[in-house]
Amino acid sequence: MTMAANPDAIAFRGALGAFATGVTIVTTRDGTGADCGFTANSFNSVSLDPPMVLWSLARTSQNMEAFRGASHFAVHILAADQEALSNGFAKRGADKFAGVEVERGEGDLPLLTGCTARFQCRTAYQYEGGDHIIFVGEVIAFDHEDRAPLLFHGGRYAMAARRAATLTACDPGAQRTGSFGEDFLGYLLGRAHFQLYGRMRDSLTEHDLDATDHFILSVLGINDGRTAAEIDGVIGYTGAHISSDRITSLAARDIVRTDPADRLWLTETGRRTLVELAAAAKAAEEDALGAFDENETALLKHLLKHVIRSTDPGLPDPWAAPETP
Ligand SMILES: Cc1cc2nc3c(=O)[nH]c(=O)nc-3n(C[C@H](O)[C@H](O)[C@H](O)COP(=O)(O)O)c2cc1C
Known part of the structure; x- marks a missing residue:
């Protein structure tokens, strides 16, 4: 399969959606001390030693100035039951923290609760990435709870299920005419x-x-x-x-x-x-x-x-x- 030199944006986004990810909310405090944050699935691990992670933010985001100037940020990996929270933090202009329980971390970073994992980071690097800016953070603290993760795939939320070791594909050819198979x-x-x-x-x-x-x-x-x-x-x-x-x-x-x-x-x-x-x-x-x-x-x-x-x-x-x- 070849990719066109100038791929149609919707088709490109659709193809990227084939990559299943978790869902995160990245938070920080802006220059006035106000909490800000947004939903991101561009999160990824980078380095174990030193511990580093990355994510990217659209240049059009109203959060851009806050993250550009922030010395720290926190990444929250969302649990399966946090879809509403994810939607809330993906809404431009909304008061995203209204009614949301917040704990305080490094430099008063807003930390959300009920997540599967949280990483408090020092902003280490910022890179140009086309219409996004890539933020790399050095993890200075993290916590982790054994909760089922929220996933994102093909533009929709999804849930994770472990593959059964014995999972077998249905073989319709193995069925006798007029009878049903085990699937x-x-x-x-x-x-x-x-x-x-x-x-x-x-x-x-x-x-x-x-x-x-x-x-x-x-x-x-x-x-x-x-x-x-x-x-x-x-x-x-x-x-x-x-x-x-x-x-x-x-x-x-x-x-x-x-x-x-x-x-x-x-x-x-x-x-x-x-x-x-x-x-x-x-x-x-x-x-x-x-x-x-x-x-x-x-x-x-x-x-x-x-x-x-x-x-x-x-x-x-x-x-x-x-x-x-
Ligand atoms: C599942 C999901 C993943 C997203 N991932 C990103 C991302 O990685 N980077 C990004 O800039 N926007 C991402 N968005 C969109 C932003 O969350 C949304 O545009 C942003 O919150 C808009 O508000 P803002 O202008 O206040 O930042 C994602 C949205 C959803 C629902």
């Missing part, structure tokens, strides 16, 4: 669901309940006082339907009670049962996710929510409050 999403989701749910079966059996009972109790646990038809609407995606026999059976065992408007309420026993089932479900989840780090777990759940949204035929939201009777 078929329905198989993967179904098998993961049944195996995870299988871990809970003992707990359900102990309470003489089945999966549909569990769905009903879970929906009532979020908000009770719903009619059977409303619960049906929420759990309909499972293929289960609530029969009047089932409600009679749950009521006979003092797990739910119905009011004159045919709304279902959890009894004391029902709530206790639900707490025990929730503990079993939590334990099953912890076992299943034991090999994942915090970031992978968040990524997995995030992607599953995507699949739920993209396949939702318009089901009611289980977490929405029921209409008041």
